Amino acid sequence: MQTKKSAFAALAASTALVLALGACGSGSDSGSGGGSSEPVVLGTTLPLTGPLGIFGPPIQAGYEQAVAAINGAGGVDVGGTKRPLKLVVKDSKSDPTVVTSTAKSLINDDKAVALLGSVTPPLTIPFSVVADSEQIPAISPLTPTLAWKGANAGGWKYAYDVFVDETEQTLVNFKASDLVETNKKVALFTDTEEDGKAMGALWEQQAPAAGYTVVYRAEFPVGTTDFSQFVQKAKDSGAEVMIAQVIPPDAAALWKQMKSLGYAPKTAWPEKGGTVGFPDAAGPLAEGATVFGWWTPTNGNVGGQAVYDANKAKFGDGLGTQAVVASYAMVQVMADAITRAGSTDPDAINKALGATNGLDTVWAKITIGPDHRAVVPATAVQWQGKNQVTVWPKEQATGTFLAPAPGLAAQG
Amino acid sequence: MSVEALVNGALLGGLYALVALGLSLVFGIMRVVNLAHGIVVLAGAYAAIVVTRVVQVDPLLTFVVVGPVVFLVAALTQRLLLQRLLGHSLEAPLVATFGLLLVGQGLFTFGFGTAPLSLDAPWGRSGVTVLGLTVQAVNVVAFALAVAVVVGTQLVLTRTRFGTALRASAADPATAGTLGIDIPLMHALTFGAAAAIAALAGIVYGTAFSADPNAGLPLLVLGFTVVVMGGVGSVPGTLVGGVLVGVVSVAVGGLLGPVYSPIAVNLLLLVLLLVRPRGIARPAWLGPLRIGKAPA
Structure with missing residues (x-):
């Protein structure tokens, strides 16, 4: 019994230590x-x-x-x-x-x-x-x-x-998409967090003035894993510009399901979720994923x-x-x-x-x-290999905009 | 909502069943609510990531290494930690597994960072078309694995002497012990096997989605939902529960919007608990639901 009590006391102490370590600072x-x-x-x-x-x-x-x-x-x-x-x-x-x-x-x-x-x-x-x-x-x-x-x-x-400024930021997706030929149809995937709602609304507001039409919008809670039917609807809508506002794990799942279901838009934007480390999360599918940036050398x-x-x-x-x-x-x-x-x-x-x-x-x-x-x-940066190349504005670009997004468009 | 979407949801239910099966086994046999189960699923994903960094093989093949390692670590954890706490109090195993959850989360954060990491395989990023329906290959793989593991586990439980001993240790541990069944050994093997199945689920999960240290708790909640729906301790019930969760999520998501999917799943869980508290397929040999106080 003493051993059991000691083990439990040690465990409780280690649990408390773990909690305390997590909470402490310098x-x-x-x-x-x-x-x-x-x-x-x-x-x-x-x-x-x-x-x-x-x-x-x-x-x-x-x-x-x-x-x-x-x-x-x-x-x-x-x-x-x-x-x-x-x-x-x-x-x-x-x-x-x-x-x-x-x-x-x-x-x-x-x-x-x-x-x-x-x-x-x-x-x-x-x-x-x-x-x-x-x-x-x-x-x-x-x-x-x-x-x-x-x-x-x-x-x-x-x-x-x-x-x-989000008004300028949301325009970047459209202005950069102007660099390639698309049908100007947009599919939005936004989570229900504050920024998902706000950004989604801004993209919908800004699209007409930028010459784009939002033809499909999926809204879902953070932590959604199955996007398949929404991907199918976006694909069916014919949208060649796809913009998402999702956290990193959800972005990875979304990209994999887009690839599995054969949805390969000309420009694809995993905003927030694809910002940092996206190739580790989405593997080769990250190639060509584009997000807004905020600094260029010039x-x-x-x-x-x-x-x-x-x-x-x-x-x-x-x-x-x-x-x-x-x-x-x-x-x-x-x-x-x-x-x-x-x-x-x-x-x-x-x-x-x-x-x-x-x-x-x-x-x-x-x-x-x-x-x-x-x-x-705001700028636009595109994943090319393990790097993010500035592709917009053109005068500050450090590389060429790849479209359609190669990771989603490639066979296999 | 299309037939295609429903089929995808049902197949995805196979992955949910794989995630839940180990949780159900541990509770059914040992009467332990393993709060660390989600972290064990992640351990499978992270271990496979490590193996594929060393040897570039299909993630599923890593199970040859990952499965035994996770089995061994889990069995030892059970013998050296949980076995000592079983029968001590109702809370002790709960606290212990919660501690393991926190420790695992911390270790994964330390070792892999907080960014999601993914396993890459052709079947994780391709679709297959059957009868004009395009579904994700990863969901087909998950469902096939789930069926194989569920059938295999059920056969072991119901058609082998080992399974009989396991069922006896679950139904009446005191009597089983007097008949010479080594209850601690049964528990260690159960915990190890459950962890190995969870690791397999983790490999598929990491290929279908991604792994990050914070995913342990959502995976645990998913597992609980499936287990309770299917019937705690029921092996086939996990498959039924998984498919139910998958189909309901897709159906409600398609009809009302994805925001309502988790609400609908949890409402269904509450309704099931009201009208069928044992779950859809809880086996009679498990007896009434009770937690903790298994013999040490």
């Missing part, structure tokens, strides 16, 4: 005002695990590299004194409630004077709510700005979002190519590395605001952050508007 001390030599603490809560866990590591890399670069140059200038930046990272586990708790912990326990965000509205919106309620400036990359803006009708006070950025090249081997030639670049830029924007504020007082930083105007970063030239958004131009 701590740090607070920064303070100008004249101090203490580190300036920046906090971030990232999806390092969970369904969106694929996005966390490149964002973390961008933040860490930018902090290291600034510290390597002596630190951030606060009221004439160079102070080192200290980054505290916590795992949000892709869970909005954990985002809230970890963001609060970063402010209250780690004494972060400013926060850096992550990806997608479900994570960035609760993060921004904490920033506003705790009155700590926070800036996020990689979250479509209209959905973020629309989540707070009264307007964000301390939170900022830098990314593409979009007017300053120093972006060096950051991109330094990370390409680890995060791939494509959006994974583009996420590093975007995140790197967020630290540049925050550091610039701290310097212009001349203090680590959150209100002063917030005021300076809102006044960011034409700042050269590794991502693009950043100007924050009165609605706390900074919109960067």
